[in-house]
Amino acid sequence: MAQVKIYTTPTCVYCKMSKDFFHKNNIDFEEINVVEDEKAREDMIQKSHQMGVPVIDIDGEIFVGFNRPALEKALKIGA
């Protein structure tokens, strides 16, 4: 099983879409709210070299935004 982490803010729509996508496909994930967790916010910016959410980390591969086809490929969904 891939290790999936998602960095989010509570008001971010694409974060919710990404989480819905994980739920639908039975993917376990760890959610990190970067509003509350300042250190995680710095980690996220460092990893993704940008400040937008969501940032999704799948086994160390970084995805910015909700890019369904890219996530499907990384998680081998529908392959």
Next chain:
Amino acid sequence: MRTLAFKNPMYDLVIIGGGPAGAAAAVYAARKKITTALITETFGGQSIVSLDIQNWIGTPSISGIALAEQFENHVRAQEDIHVETGEWVSDVKKTDNGFTVKTKGDKIFETKAVLLVTGSHHRKLNIPGEKEFDGKGVAYCATCDAPLFKDKDVAVVGAGNAGLEAIVDLLPYAKSVTLIQRSDTIKGDPVTFEKLKNNEKVTVIMNAETTAILGDEFMTGAKYKDKESGEEKKLKLGGLFVEIGAVPSSDLVKDLVQLNDRGEIVVDHKTQASSLPGIWAAGDVSDVIYKQNNISAGDAIKAVLNINDYLRSRQ
């Protein structure tokens, strides 16, 4: 969910877009038994980022994302409509019998009619540094990204309602918010502006043209020109939100149909037909004066009823 097996049949109608117009059109097309495909990246349209929509008729209060779910559920409840999500249309070409619609994922849809309900997207400043620092300080959705600018000095460019709402979204997080407005008037709601103006975190700069975004790995500031004195000034900033209006997403058909000087598709407002037979448009991509969810849905329905007449007359 029921969808047609994807074998590249000839469609009667391809709907491009999944906002209120796209969803309304799909429901009406399915009920008219028009063989339809709807192609959209996501459902919901521009309101998807809205925390609370209070004017969608029949619903006193709903979030943008919940409304998007309702749109998608309503479309997927229809029989025999092909729904293609997570896809972008890259090309629309005129053929002898109608049109070929191609997606970025290289899927091809042959169709007799096209309804363009692609909406609009954020207008950009088109200044040096804007593209380079997109996501690295330059942002276009305060509702989404405001919390990431905690304790930073940020600016909002544009003083329409979207700009003022961006300030409201940023105030709980940002250290300071500078409003940069090109003209000498505030176009947004005066009541909101009066409240914001008196907030000690807010600075307002009028008659100022933003000319460049500065930074190294991330943005560190912006330059603007004082239009009265002609003087160029610098601001130290950790973020800048661009809220200067919308551009219609009409690029796909710009060589096929007549656009007005704003880039909107010119339509016959009785039928929503464009200047090219076989292409219709509704919602924010069309030259409708009032850009509203309810109007977009209604205009798209008008288009589908007219498309139905058109398809029958060609049988």
